[in-house]
Amino acid sequence: MNKKLYVISGSSGVGKGTVLKGFMAKNPDFMLSISCTTRKPREGEIDGVNYFFLTREDFQDCIDNDKFLEWAEFAGNFYGTKKKYIKQCLEEGKNIILEIDTKGALQVKKQMPEAVLIFICPPSYEALENRLRGRHTEDEETIQKRLNEAKTEIERGKQFDYQVVNDNLEIAIENLEKIINGERNNA
Numbered sequence: 092m093n094k095k096l097y098v099i100s101g102s103s104g105v106g107k108g109t110v111l112k113g114f115m116a117k118n119p120d121f122m123l124s125i126s127c128t129t130r131k132p133r134e135g136e137i138d139g140v141n142y143f144f145l146t147r148e149d150f151q152d153c154i155d156n157d158k159f160l161e162w163a164e165f166a167g168n169f170y171g172t173k174k175k176y177i178k179q180c181l182e183e184g185k186n187i188i189l190e191i192d193t194k195g196a197l198q199v200k201k202q203m204p205e206a207v208l209i210f211i212c213p214p215s216y217e218a219l220e221n222r223l224r225g226r227h228t229e230d231e232e233t234i235q236k237r238l239n240e241a242k243t244e245i246e247r248g249k250q251f252d253y254q255v256v257n258d259n260l261e262i263a264i265e266n267l268e269k270i271i272n273g274e275r276n277n278a
């Protein structure tokens with residue numbers, strides 16, 4: 092069967108991770124791509140599971156050697172998806188989901204027009220701010236940076252193939268499933 096690459100973006104605090112987790116729990120034949128980042132691991136994050144944690148030098152080396160399908164700077168750190176990793180997953184017939192920022196998603200679409208871009212939106216900007224602050228994982232400076240990024244991301248999200256509003260978690264998961272099942276049946 093023809094495997095497609097699904098790319099999911101949403102601004103920080105939109106609950107994208109929770110929607111995706113709910114989707115993955117119901118669809119165990121899907122796997123999340125593991126990205127590279129220069130960000131420090133958060134508590135409980137494991138190298139090679141949540142991310143491949145790289146030094147700036149190693150990340151730069153991958154950029155210079157054209158190893159990334161896409162990469163982006165986000166809130167002061169670099170994030171990227173390795174070409175070889177994605178190629179291998181698709182060749183192995185895996186249903187793979189990339190959870191990346193909007194800039195990276197649009198880069199993927201340019202290189203792989205068959206990729207399906209799905210944007211998870213907050214019900215409102217205020218709802219997004221509340222969620223981000225309620226998480227208590229970042230300091231004020233980081234929150235401000237992320238809120239600024241969020242505005243830009245919501246604008247870019249308008250260019251995506253699909254938008255899913257995360258107001259009610261169960262409905263958001265259902266809508267995501269409908270989109271992906273529809274695309275799978277069209278493959």
Ligand code: 5GP
Binds near residue numbers: 102127171172190196
């Ligand atoms: P976090 O630091 O919260 O794990 O992720 C911050 C942002 O980086 C999120 O919007 C996430 O989707 C994005 N991100 C994670 N991995 C990648 C990647 O490989 N490429 C790009 N462009 N963005 C990524």
